[in-house]
Amino acid sequence: MKRLLLLTCLLVPALPGSDVQTERLIALGKLWAESKYFHPYLAYRDIDWDAALIQAIPKVKAASTPEAYAAAIENMLHELSDPVTRVIAEKPVRHPELQSGEAVLNEGDVLVLRFSGFRQSPKIKEQIRKSLTSLRDKRGLVLDLRSARVAGWDASAWALLEADITPQLQGEMKQRVSTTPLWGPGQRIRMHTGLTGMKYVDNIDTYYSAFQVTTGKRFMPAAAAVDIPVVFLFNEYSDIPVFALALQAAGKGLIVAEGRLNEESLVRTKRHRMPDGVEVQLRLSELIRDDGTGGLTPDLTITAGDHPAGDAALKAAIDLAQNPKITAGVRGVRLPAVGSPPLEEPYYQTPYPDVGHRLLAVFRIWSVFEYFFAYKDLMGEDWDAVLQQFLPRMESARTAEEYNLAVAAMLTHAHDSHISIRSRALFDYFGVPAAVDVRWIENQPVVTSFRNPIAAKEAGIEVGDVILAIDGEPARSTIDRLAKYIPSSTPQALTRNVMDVLLNGKDGTAAVVMVRGRNDLAREVKVPRSRQYPAVALPHRGDDKNQGEALRLIDPEIGYADLRRVDNSTLATMFEKFKNTRAIIMDIRQHHAVDGRRVARWLTDKENVPMSLYEMPLVIAAEWNDYDMFSQPVQSRKAIQAITRPEKWTYKGQTVLLIDEYDQSSDEHIGLFLEVANGTKFIGSATAGASGVTTVFWAPGGIQISFTGSSVRHADGRQLQRLGLQPDVEVHPTVAGIRAGRDEVLDRAIEYVRSGR
DSSP states (O other): OOOOOOOOOOOOOOOTTOHHHHHHHHHHHHHHHHHHHHOGGGGTSOOOHHHHHHHHHHHHHHOOSHHHHHHHHHHHHHTTOOTTSEEEOSSOOOOOOOOOSOSEEEETTEEEEEOSSSOOOHHHHHHHHHHHTTGGGOSEEEEEOOOEEETTEEEOHHHIIIIITHHHHHHHHHHHSOSSOEEOOEEEEEEEESOOOBTTOOOOTTOEEEEEEEOOOEEOOOTTOOOOOEEEEEETTOOOOHHHHHHHHTTSEEEEEESOOOGGGTSOEEEEEOGGGOEEEEEOEEEEOTTSEESOOOSEEEOOOOSSTTOHHHHHHHHHHHSOOOOOSOOSEEOOSSOOOOOBOOOTTOSSOOHHHHHHHHHHHHHHHHHHOTTGGGSOSOHHHHHHHHHHHHHHOOSHHHHHHHHHHHHHTTOOTTOEEEOHHHHHHHOBOBSEEEEEETTEEEEEEESSHHHHHHHTOOTTOEEEEETTEEHHHHHHHHHTTOOOSSHHHHHHHHHHHTTOBSTTOEEEEEEEOTTSOEEEEEEEBOTTSOSSOOOOBTBTTTOSOSEEEEETTEEEEETTSOOGGGHHHHHHHTTTOSEEEEEOSSOOOSOHHHHHHTTOOOSSEEEEEEEEEEEEOOOOOTTOTTOOOEEEEEEEEEEOOOOSSOOOSEEEEEEOTTOOTHHHHHHHHHHHHHOOEEEESOOOOOOSOEEEEEETTTEEEEEEOSEEEETTSOOOTTTOOOOSEEOOOOHHHHHHTOOHHHHHHHHHHHHOO
């Protein structure tokens, strides 16, 4: 039996832009989000759920009373065409008493047991128990389980049968009316392993959505059981037992409905506590039988009438019991086996959507990260508080730029360097690259190399110049301004990302840059910008950054491998070349072109060595209960990535991996493999701290957003996200080293290999 949870609150009119209005909108958005991912109808029915939210928003904003707020919510839920999902009345509906008199009737050769309209007593229980012994002599059985909802007391018929008549008695009843086992319908709920369903985006195959089906309840017969037709009589308020559907499906029972029936007692639901004392019930599951049909279908429906006189429904039930026409077969509509919900629209028609679509954006972003972000536990922030902060900001955005920047600023609170935000407005805001690379060196922006050497040299800027100001704005101010809109997992990733766009601007213009050079004197240079220049800066590697052999001997005992230019096909060549060395220095700074698992196979002779731990959100709805237990829907699916087999021989020398903040995701993954394979040492600085498989979704205005959908940890469970690979020997480039053309990280690695420290 479901209990109505009543809330008390101050019922005050909502003023435009008030905290009350924001609270109401947030509750609406959360209800919309949970419905979107968990209501079964939205997995296969053609329902424009976005439009339902957008239409509800102005009604919620205009609501001046709790009743108007409840009506706005009900209007949105109406789009589901589901009587189970509804606003719950504050008080139970009054219903006339259905009957008075005896609970046990003998209508000729039909036994009638009535459970409605009065409280059960020991006397009534005993009457029912005795009557069951006479079933063998009866032609049929009618169970009148209509319910009377009276204010302050829910006389739910089946609840009385299940609880007040004791488990022994209700179990005895179920076991006596069929000589064969019976199966009730199963339940199916939606589940998601990551986010899917984005229009115009090929989501990676790692992620999918599905139905999870649970087996229906089985009812076993007793030795004294008889096959007797059973007719159940229900009304709108009945808590319908699964046993009734089991008998109906087996061709041994009939269901008579007095008016419309509601299957909410048969499916899983969750209660949402909304502001102003409003409470909403949300369906989470639907019935499904072994023939693929679902739903609740009565065999006969009688229009509800006044009671007790002229009880047409009861008379019809008795007539059916005397003259049953029972056939087993399809008892509902056939459900699609696979869900295919409408794809997410990007709404790219305008970069500045209307207020409804802007609020849709904030709710879509919130819900995606609430349910599908692999590192929600590492955010370090209250994601609900972020929603509360940015909802009014999205609403009040006056231009496309303000709106797009609000989206970007909201996403920085997820702290994930895998987040990329692409839109026309943001491209215009950040601009195109300048001709030079900039890197954060010794707590200041420093020119480390050229994206276009000719243009840079013509501008008079030099490697090693420290940037003081850009276009009249102090460099520190520019950095702080840009950092507000650039998501990142770690401080080192943030400065890396900001440096990549520090000198950006409008295509064809020049950045007026104040720099301090080798002589410590400040000078002004004009650095051209062009969309033709590479968008991502390259890390400094000294004079040989883009020169020299990918595989070379530093001396007869030390090999160097630039893994940017070594792929899987040349790995065997690499290890053959360095077979007789005592150490290999492998360099993944900036990126790599080789599979880390393939490298690790040459470094260990053990099989099935765990190299990393994967974890993916496995999102399954949880139903409400009185203690808030199990109310969080996000679970997880874990996997171990391992080396399945070593190569034909194993390199026994020492290995070193050069790392820095430009290493992210798959670069960091190599480190996970190598540290387990043979204890490879890391030299350099901490990596970006963002690893896992990404996925993509849209926000209105044509904003494409990627984020991490599955997490990765060290093989021993240590955290990688928001930390990065930590160097065993920490070394950072210096301004002096940059100006001298030295690769100080490589120099330190050579020293470490030679000295052992």
